[in-house]
Amino acid sequence: MPLKPSAYGPAVEAFWREPTNSLLRSLDTERCGLRQQEAEKRLALIGPNLAEPSGTRSILQKIVHRLVNPLIAILIVAAAVSGFSGDLASFVIITLVVGLSLTLDIVQEHRAEVAAEALRRSVAIQADVIRDGAIVALPVSELVPGDVVELRTGDLVPADGVALMARDFQLNEALMTGEPFPAAKTTEPCATNLPAEASNTLFAGTSVVGGSGVMLVVETGRRTRFGMISAELLANDPPSALEQGVQKLGLLILKLTLFLTLFVLLAHLVAHRPAVESFLFAVALAVGLTPELLPMVMTVTLARGAQRMAKRQVIVKRLSAIHDLGAMDTLCVDKTGTLTEAKITLAAHLDPAGRPSDRVLELARLNSAFQTGIHSPLDEALLAEDSPPGSSAWTRLAEIPFDYERRCLSVLAARDNDRFLIVKGAPEAIMARAVAVEVDGLARPLDDSHRAQLVRLEDDHARQGFRLLGVAIRTMPPDRVNVTTEDEAVLTVVGFCAFADPPKRDAADSVRDLRARGVGIKVLSGDHAAVVAHVADAVGLPSGRILTGGEIADLSDRALAAQVEDVDLFARIDPEQKRRIIRALRQRGHVVGFMGDGVNDAPAIHAAHVGISVAGATEVARAAADMILLAPDLSVLGAGVIEGRRTFANISKYVRMGTSSNFGNMLSMALASIVLRSCRCCRCRSS
């Protein structure tokens, strides 16, 4: 295959087809990674591993960016006209004013950027890289082709590359392929030309949802597939509400200026004044009208806002998000970890008849202990229980990681010569895959009366706010060493685990505070409707109408947009539906915030005007967020809204004060120039 040199040189297009050893050779690296010195050399040569072009522009770019601003453009035209017409004094003065304003602006922006960058760095995503033979945690921006990186569940894949080691390695590639189910990764090179089919390839921006692996970095930065997409996305990124407002204001001032200048010019010409002098006067008026310090006022005010938020333990990754937070009128939140403490405890383990059962605990705990995927608080609650006697006789063989479509998690486990698939998950997901139920140690067919009994058991617990997980088992052939989602069928329900998850102490106060400030709250949860209603009740949200994922699946985007206004609680919704709800709200003209912590929340965080995440969230959620709360304290949201509004108020104060007084002054100057001159002429003529 012809090699296509990358910026670094040795990497190849369709690199997944290369045998691993030849790829290692062409990247001039080894399985034990690069030497630090060599990595630094490569970093200097090819630049940082950033998918988006670096947020900080060069000085020249900054100047050009400002020159295209209509407000500055007016001044430059004025300077040019003065210069050409020989009015040197005006030319020098205007050029000086523009130069001073630009310098001040750029210096202030630079300072603000340095401060914001330091804050951003404190929440930067890191990768475990092997350098000089040892594992070090480095910011992903420092990765170079040839690096060897260790990946675990919940990690974001930091660059494009191939798997050198894979252990039940499952990736969510929805970002690349739109496929919500996890894709299993192996170390074997593939013959395919299509990246989506390359089972040994890991793409930047996808996330690990199960198992672990080691990756060889082949392409970094904008040469990754994600880098190419994100450059495109960035180009098509709609301007934020603040940017739109400032653009509109600039155009309005431009129109006013044109109008006033033309008006004055015309009036002067009608009065037979010298044309050049009149024109210069009109241009001077235009200069007086422009609020030339606006760009600087905006950057500095937003940066100050970010620093004040940092004191409250909120890291602002995108400055204009502060304004969006102030403008936000709807905040959507995930339930666990945002409204609740996420300190989940196991409250009961019951057989299908509702009696305490140690077998249920033993199987559920084995499932949690053997899975290597994302450790949810539910798994942690199970692992916090003492392991029942006999657990040590089990060994782990394989697993099917949890995903939000199936809503269940399976492990293949062996005891003596027997193999079992142990499944736990949302009760509906378990029952949909079950054909039998274990009663007093005996498997019975899962008939309608048993189903009704199980549903009643779940509803009773959910109404009291307990989350329920179903537990089921299936005997597998003794030679089975691997399992797929197709094996999650003909299960036997063993029972349920009930979990308690109390609401955060300050949740009710924060919800009241936000609502008093005109911010409506909606809960978007993957949990059972009755549990969502219970938590909503506890934090003081109306728990009236609930829309479920099943119902949303049948709604078109337009029908959903018509419903989202009146519904505050959404239950059993999957990640894509979370995003659809955010989009529907945006379409209805709302400024929407979304706060969440899981892999499943990332699409919605991204889709919202203000994406908010928390310190303990998964990398994927933190990477998608505009703001990260470092303290588990919801009251900062109310404070953030005030901060956003104050920032906006400061900017509009400057604009209003600046433009209204400028406009008043210039208008009176214009009128005076016409009227006074006319009077003088009259007097001259009469004398």
Ligand SMILES: Nc1ncnc2c1ncn2[C@@H]1O[C@H](COP(=O)(O)OP(=O)(O)OP(=O)(O)O)[C@@H](O)[C@H]1O
């Ligand atoms: N580790 C797990 N093992 C088995 N089932 C799980 C696991 N984690 C979650 N589930 C099931 O999937 C459902 C949805 O997951 P989860 O509650 O995390 O979604 P969510 O949208 O983040 O909800 P929340 O609003 O509560 O944070 C859960 O109610 C539970 O039934």
Ligand SMILES: [Mg+2]
């Ligand atoms: Mg969650």
